[in-house]
Amino acid sequence: KTYAATSNEWPGLLADNCDEIDGVVIASHSPHHFDQVKHSLLCDKPVFVEKPIAENVAQIDELYAMSHNRNTPLVGYQRRFDDNIQHLFRAIHEDRALMAPISMHDALRTTAQCVGGIEKIVSTSKDPNYPDIEYMSESINCFYDSIIHDIDTVCFLSRQFPHKVYTASHAHLDGVAKLNDYDRVFITLQFESGLLAMIDWCRRSGFSYDQRLSVLGYNGMLEVTNDRQSLCLVHNDAGTQLARPKQYFIERYMSAYHNE
Numbered sequence: 001k002t003y004a005a006t007s008n009e010w011p012g013l014l015a016d017n018c019d020e021i022d023g024v025v026i027a028s029h030s031p032h033h034f035d036q037v038k039h040s041l042l043c044d045k046p047v048f049v050e051k052p053i054a055e056n057v058a059q060i061d062e063l064y065a066m067s068h069n070r071n072t073p074l075v076g077y078q079r080r081f082d083d084n085i086q087h088l089f090r091a092i093h094e095d096r097a098l099m100a101p102i103s104m105h106d107a108l109r110t111t112a113q114c115v116g117g118i119e120k121i122v123s124t125s126k127d128p129n130y131p132d133i134e135y136m137s138e139s140i141n142c143f144y145d146s147i148i149h150d151i152d153t154v155c156f157l158s159r160q161f162p163h164k165v166y167t168a169s170h171a172h173l174d175g176v177a178k179l180n181d182y183d184r185v186f187i188t189l190q191f192e193s194g195l196l197a198m199i200d201w202c203r204r205s206g207f208s209y210d211q212r213l214s215v216l217g218y219n220g221m222l223e224v225t226n227d228r229q230s231l232c233l234v235h236n237d238a239g240t241q242l243a244r245p246k247q248y249f250i251e252r253y254m255s256a257y258h259n260e
Helices: 010-016 030-042 057-069 083-093 102-108 111-115 133-137 142-158 174-178 254-259
Strands: 024-026 047-049 118-126 164-170 184-190 196-202 210-217 220-224 233-236 239-242
Touching: 010 030, 024 030, 030 047, 030 057, 083 142, 083 210, 083 220, 083 254, 118 142, 133 174, 142 184, 142 196
Parallel strands: 024 047, 118 196
Antiparallel strands: 118 210, 164 184, 184 196, 210 220, 233 239
């Protein structure tokens, strides 16, 4: 049986139906996540929570410690479960598709060879249009609300965490600026292995949900392009037409949610 409740209703619902509830899915606004996840774990319920799990490292560590000590799963970040990104991961770490040939290892002398031969990752992530200002005011900021997915994907694919991070950002929409938030962001991540990664993110693409990912190494490049309603190219007097990318994350990552 499935129960649904708002942020105000769910503690009572969980308490009244605790024996009948097998797990909790949290898709509320970001500031509510920590308390809701903690309450669910205290009730020994597995939790799926949309990013971010919490607002700071101390809170996240507390929740993961609770999850581990109670042997209760705590899951998030659906992009890891996307079929295309899974295929990319396997190509890097199982097929070794980007690795230089053994004869080149001494000449290259790079620790990148120890992590699948990855030298550069470029992630492009652009929403089709601005969400409501009311939504953005409840989402902490763009880094917690959206860019966190791109950072997680880079770290997931590379099996590394950056040691240097550089960010340039700006708010073109006045309503976004008044929230002390941003709608255009570039992030560069530098890793001790020599890997460089760049994230190109924005709130409005002007055409659709733009989700592209490329991973480069000595032996070539792996790429995930936009998932479209159709791959049929139409050629006529007006030119060449290709279907737009899928409209938003619900359509683009439907299978990822299912796999997760």
